[in-house]
Amino acid sequence: MKITTHLVSAPLHTPFVTALRTATHADSLLVEISDGSVSGWGECPQVWKVTGESLAGAQACVEGPLTTALGDLGPDDLTEALRRVQGAVQANFGAKAAVDVALHDLAARRRGQTLHGFLGSTVSVVRTDVTLSAGDPEALAAAGVARVADGFDVLKVKVGTGNAAADFERVRRIREAIGPEPRLRLDANQGWNRRDAVSAIRALEDAGCDIELVEQPLPAPDLEGMAWVTDRVSTPILADESVYGVRDLVAVIRHGAADLVNVKLAKCGGLGPARTLLELAREHGLGSIVGSMMESHVGVGAAAALVSAYPTTTVNDLDAAWWLKEAPVTGGIRYEGSTIHLPTGAGLGVTGLTA
Template identity: 90%
Template sequence: MKITTHLVSAPLHTPFVTALRTATHAESLLVEISDGSLSGWGEAPQVWKVTGESLAGAQACVEGPIASALTGLEPDDFTEALRRIQGSAQGNFGAKAAVDVALHDLAARRRGQTLHGFLGSTVTSVQTDVTLSAGDPESLAAAGVDRVADGFGVLKVKVGTGDAKADFERVRRVREAIGPDPRLRLDANQGWSRRDAVTAIRALEDAGCDIGLVEQPVPAADLEGMAWITDRVSTPILADESVYGVRDLVAVIRHGAADLVNVKLAKCGGLGPARTLLELAREHGLGSIVGSMMESHVGVGAAAALVAAYPTTAVNDLDAAWWLKEPPVLGGIRYEGSTIHLPTGDGLGVTGLSA
């Protein structure tokens, strides 16, 4: 098997603003694995403020320890290859995810199947929410109206600005602008204190803003704080940055820290680990969604294929590639409002890099 890496920088049509960062481009490492006639694709996004992983680090990991671990294996050594990827290095989950997905993609292509078909699904589309970037109340309200007009029924509002009262006003204004039917969820990106989180969430509940869930209200390591919040509000709490792998999810379960978990390929290391997390969450009564970093049609396509085969309990967070002006690859998933249409071609449906 031949491993090739490609650095891509895809401009966004609108800046993506959170409590942690402002992004104008999706910076990613695309990984291509070839058996000589067919190629599988995977993606490692650069997200300094979340995973701490860089493109340079991901490229070094893919071309170094992961490539060494796969030396001597044939494309048919699929299960052994996946096992070796996870043991090749500590951390580096984005790099591991890129190679894991590329191998899944290649295996599906060798069998003449779509990736979601290879994972066991006949579903042809999945649903996503869309994020409203952090901003003042009026700009958020206007963006909310625009996104509903674009066909999205679930909107995610970025909060956690450090001012709980201002966050309340932003969300209240969005709800007022879009009306009662579209669903709202909030993402604090670790930006609240536990007390501010409870104050803001209770105020939104009392105001009838109908919030479906609140994602990662406090810093990732503060499971006691998140459990404290979960016990004091009616709105479901979703763990995101608190959960990378199985050990993290077990800790969330033991603390009673959240009602749901957000599983992301670039956090956990690929489709194999992601399936384990979704199954563990289900076994212990936790809800789930599958999310994405700021990545392209390759990474989001793999996450969408996972959702098709392993249904979650809430609408997923897979709008990342929707923000791109143009995809960096040819083929793959296609957005139509909140619907992500899965490819009909083999694997991820990606046929190469765009010009």
């Protein structure tokens, strides 16, 4: 198998603003694994504030120890290839995910199957929410109305800006503008402390803002604090940055730190580890969603294929590629409002780079 890496930077149609960063481009490392006739694709996004991985580091990891680990292994031994990838290095979850997905994609293509079909599913559509970037109340309210008009009925609002009262006003204005039907979920990106989180969530509950869930209200290591918040509010709490792998999820479960978990390929290392996390969550009564970083149709397509085969308990967070002004690849998934249409062609349906 031949492994090739491609550095890509895809412009967004609108700046993506959170409590952690402002993005105008989706910067990723695409990994292409070829058997000489067909290629499988995978993606590692650069998200400094979350995973800490750089594109340079991911590229070095893929071209160095991960390529070495695969050695002269043939394309038909997927199980052994995936085992070697996960054992080759510590951490480097985004790099591992890119190779893991590319290997799955290649295996599906060699069999003439879609990736979701290869994973055991016949479901060709999945739903996603859409994120409203951080901003002032009026701008967010207008954005909420626009996204509902675009066909989205689950909106995610970025909060945790350091001012809980301002966060409350933003959410209140959005709910007022969009009416009672669309679902609202919040993502604090670790931006609150314990007392501010409880105060803000309770205020929203008392105001009848009908919040579906609150994602990662506290810094990732503070599981005791997450449990403290979870115990004091009625709104479900979703763990994101607190969970990369199985040990993290076990710790969340033991602490009672969250009601749901957000599984992301670039955090856990690929489709194999993601399936384990989803199964573990289900066994222990935790809800689940599958999310994405700022990724292209490659990374989001793989996550959507996972959702198709391993359904989650609520609408997923897979709008990343919707934000792209121009895709770095041809083919793949297609958005239609809140619906992601999976490809009918083999694998991820990606046919190559756009340039």
